[in-house]
């Protein structure tokens with residue numbers, strides 16, 4: 020059976036997305052209540068009763084649900100309403116104009132992730148309109164604050180209104196986009212996220228006159244040693260279950276197969292083997308590298324006050340990302356250990372933010388439905404789990420035991436690298452074709468997974 024494209028929802032999906040983009044939810048400040056109210060009104064036309072919960076004035080989260088016959092397994096369709104800032108002068112259209120032209124809906128949030136809000140809302144409406152009898156409850160939640168860490172959104176709801184939002188399974192952003200290979204399209208499902216450790220180091224020294232540097236103790240030189248040490252550090256490489264499956268899935272052509280099987284057999288030699296792969300497949304090798312190891316990058320540096328003063332203090336911020344299975348506290352200790360040679364008595368450390376990594380198994384009833392449905396739409400396609408180097412709200416739910424998949428189904432309308440750049444980028448847009456495709460696939464997945472019959 021071929022998957023059925025729901026052409027009939029094209030106009031509805033397009034106008035809903037266009038209207039949501041017109042409500043500026045740039046975070047900060049967010050102002051998501053306006054979008055939540057609009058969505059609640061829209062859903063009420065189909066008879067949905069929605070609740071808007073504010074974590075702070077203006078920071079609205081919207082929730083609604085469809086009731087099923089039993090309590091388990093429940094499913095949450097999750098999205099966020101806030102967007103990152105956009106500079107109108109850089110865009111070729113108004114980023115908050117909700118412009119529809121050339122077969123695309125343009126604007127900030129078109130990809131990340133008001134389109135997913137629309138696809139999920141339409142999935143709920145279609146289940147209701149088609150009177151689908153459900154095994155158990157389906158919750159729809161569009162939340163605030165994801166782009167600034169989710170503390171006023173998903174995290175707030177989980178901790179203050181757990182019974183309204185917690186579900187056994189969660190579908191969210193982060194995957195779903197197909198990337199084309201030589202032979203076929205591969206659809207991704209985000210099953211894992213790296214953990215985040217943002218920390219600050221202050222190097223201390225002894226101030227002095229710039230004309231007699233050896234009398235003083237220059238904090239900038241000390242920080243230089245810190246940066247050298249941390250950026251040259253080559254942490255052990257390892258292959259988590261998501262990456263193991265990913266690598267096995269994509270290793271189709273013979274040449275790639277050779278490299279990948281060596282990598283899987285010798286994960287500890289990952290760096291060397293990727294150097295080898297980079298000679299022919301540079302882009303792929305550099306995509307894989309941060310996914311098999313912890314990374315540390317300096318991102319902010321400050322030091323010095325005047326041309327002729329040797330500074331007594333230099334401060335730098337680092338962005339460290341760790342793999343599932345590692346812990347931020349461990350990573351922090353290993354960083355300190357590494358800097359012993361530079362002199363721990365002259366350094367102070369401060370954690371700015373720490374989020375643990377997370378991973379869901381890709382061997383579940385839901386993943387099987389996702390694979391089946393995608394093959395209905397595209398019989399020859401590959402489907403692979405994917406580890407994301409950044410973070411989404413899924414991490415909060417995985418910590419509480421939910422199986423979370425990032426799955427926003429999208430055809431590769433242009434090179435996948437370009438679509439990814441458009442998220443948070445200039446001229447962000449999604450094709451109307453992909454709105455229809457995304458809704459058609461997601462509706463079919465949810466219906467098959469949750470239907471009583």
Ligand SMILES: [Zn+2]
Pocket residue numbers: 099131132165192
């Ligand atoms: Zn997002």
